[in-house]
Amino acid sequence: MPPKTRRERKAEVAVSTTGGSTRATQSGPVSSSTVPAQQAPPVTLDYKKLNPKTTHYEFGGPIGAFLMITILPCVVILFAFGCDNIGYTPFHRLWAIASDLIAGRFEWEFLWSLVTSWKAVALLWYAGFVAQLATFSIAMPGDTVEGTRLRDGTRLSYKVNALSAVQTMTTMTLMSVRGQGLKLPLWVHANFAHIAVASVIFSFIVSIGVYVYSFFGKRLLSLGGNTGNHIYDFMIGHELNPRIGNFDLKFFTELRPGLVGWVVLNICMALKQYVDLGRVTNSMILVVLFQAWYVFDALWNETSVLTTMDITSDGFGFMLAFGNFCWVPMMYCLQARYLADFPHDLNIWHVCAVIILQCVGYRIFRGANSQKNTFRNNPEDPSVKDLTYIQTKSGTRLITSGWWGMSRHINYFGDWLMALSWCLACGFDSIIPYFYSIYFLILLVHRQRRDDSKCKEKYGEDWDKYCEIVKYRIVPGVY
Ligand code: NDP
Numbered sequence: 001m002p003p004k005t006r007r008e009r010k011a012e013v014a015v016s017t018t019g020g021s022t023r024a025t026q027s028g029p030v031s032s033s034t035v036p037a038q039q040a041p042p043v044t045l046d047y048k049k050l051n052p053k054t055t056h057y058e059f060g061g062p063i064g065a066f067l068m069i070t071i072l073p074c075v076v077i078l079f080a081f082g083c084d085n086i087g088y089t090p091f092h093r094l095w096a097i098a099s100d101l102i103a104g105r106f107e108w109e110f111l112w113s114l115v116t117s118w119k120a121v122a123l124l125w126y127a128g129f130v131a132q133l134a135t136f137s138i139a140m141p142g143d144t145v146e147g148t149r150l151r152d153g154t155r156l157s158y159k160v161n162a163l164s165a166v167q168t169m170t171t172m173t174l175m176s177v178r179g180q181g182l183k184l185p186l187w188v189h190a191n192f193a194h195i196a197v198a199s200v201i202f203s204f205i206v207s208i209g210v211y212v213y214s215f216f217g218k219r220l221l222s223l224g225g226n227t228g229n230h231i232y233d234f235m236i237g238h239e240l241n242p243r244i245g246n247f248d249l250k251f252f253t254e255l256r257p258g259l260v261g262w263v264v265l266n267i268c269m270a271l272k273q274y275v276d277l278g279r280v281t282n283s284m285i286l287v288v289l290f291q292a293w294y295v296f297d298a299l300w301n302e303t304s305v306l307t308t309m310d311i312t313s314d315g316f317g318f319m320l321a322f323g324n325f326c327w328v329p330m331m332y333c334l335q336a337r338y339l340a341d342f343p344h345d346l347n348i349w350h351v352c353a354v355i356i357l358q359c360v361g362y363r364i365f366r367g368a369n370s371q372k373n374t375f376r377n378n379p380e381d382p383s384v385k386d387l388t389y390i391q392t393k394s395g396t397r398l399i400t401s402g403w404w405g406m407s408r409h410i411n412y413f414g415d416w417l418m419a420l421s422w423c424l425a426c427g428f429d430s431i432i433p434y435f436y437s438i439y440f441l442i443l444l445v446h447r448q449r450r451d452d453s454k455c456k457e458k459y460g461e462d463w464d465k466y467c468e469i470v471k472y473r474i475v476p477g478v479y
Pocket of ligand 1: 369397400404409451458
């Protein structure tokens with residue numbers, strides 16, 4: 001059977017509005033391009049009832065939220081300034097500062113000189129990059145798809161055009177390279193730390209903006225972000241879907257600045273290596289290609305983001321804004337940065353190991369996500385019709401064989417294997433490029449627990465039954 005086109009797959013998912021899939025699963029409550037832009041809620045809606053107070057905390061409550069708001073930006077800045085061609089030693093440098101502070105030797109002028117040496121033009125570059133993405137997202141045509149039904153009975157519509165926006169941006173970038181050569185990518189490499197600071201500032205501006213905005217007018221708030229505690233609500237996200245006209249800030253932020261920014265930074269690092277060496281090392285090629293593949297996969301399946309908990313239930317606040325404007329691009333490009341500063345080639349066995357790990361990881365990740373997606377959209381499809389499942393009282397089915405019979409989040413395992421393969425491409429001279437796989441492991445375990453408790457709440461004893469059949473959470477036979 002010939003592979004289905006994107007349009008065919010979208011038409012297929014249009015029949016299902018039960019959702020239940022994720023960013024990488026292609027499914028989603030998609031409809032045709034005739035969907036009205038945004039259905040206005042009936043005027044009689046009681047927003048007090050629609051926005052009940054949140055009574056439980058996640059992420060350690062207000063203290064955890066405060067720590068996330070303060071520590072995570074510091075981690076980004078630490079890795080930005082603490083890693084350069086002298087060494088990838090952020091923790092050594094932090095320790096040197098801490099011991100100077102303890103011993104009373106710390107020179108405060110040094111800190112001040114760091115602050116005053118920050119190049120504000122980096123903020124201009126960063127804001128220009130985001131503005132370009134936003135402009136193309138608004139200006140380029142795209143299919144209109146519907147999101148899941150909201151508590152007020154409406155469904156928002158979204159313009160899906162990430163790939164065409166990126167294509168246009170790439171063409172314009174290539175034209176600028178023809179005119180100016182590699183000046184800009186080299187500038188980006190040289191000023192990476194300044195850009196990282198700019199992205200932190202930008203994330204705070206956006207987070208504060210949407211938080212303040214959420215108090216004006218009648219707005220649908222996130223069920224988890226309406227505690228009344230400003231620090232917590234600011235971090236987790238107060239308003240569910242802040243929009244400027246039809247431009248949905250959360251949907252735009254979710255995939256574009258973070259993922260596209262990650263690839264852009266990677267390419268700048270590869271070009272820096274090319275200028276230095278006159279060629280690009282095989283390790284850099286592997287990292288840039290595999291990560292670009294991962295991003296392409298996410299953008300290609302853009303509609304699936306509409307059913308993730310990020311879009312359906314989390315509010316838009318610091319967590320998502322900082323995560324996508326700052327953390328993803330600045331921290332995920334660590335391997336390419338490392339290879340630009342410490343270029344090396346891998347031997348053939350090492351190359352094979354990286355490729356095999358990436359392919360195995362991708363096979364699991366895509367296989368599991370697509371299997372769930374196909375099953376949810378068309379259980380009679382020949383590829384899934386023999387799968388066993390539990391019919392839940394809420395109407396949806398939980399698969400108990402195939403990929404989803406191996407563990408409850410086998411897709412996370414595949415995702416993590418890919419992350420590990422990118423780190424392995426950096427060799428064994430420094431542990432710092434492995435930061436990504438360590439952090440990602442923590443994120444996935446935390447996400448699995450969050451998702452399992454959401455499913456337990458949604459499915460009750462059906463979920464217990466499912467957990468009895470599928471015992472492992474992520475890694476079959478291990479965890
Ligand atoms: P999943 O793709 O694992 O989806 C979880 C949902 O699937 C559940 O809430 C449930 O939803 C449904 N489900 C669970 N078990 C079954 C089953 N047995 N049969 C059918 N449906 C089931 O979640 P995520 O959104 O967390 O992840 C999506 C992808 O994105 C993953 O591959 C992940 O690795 C990746 N990811 C990457 C990140 C990054 O930074 N690179 C960050 C986060 C995620 P329902 O209520 O519909 O039943």
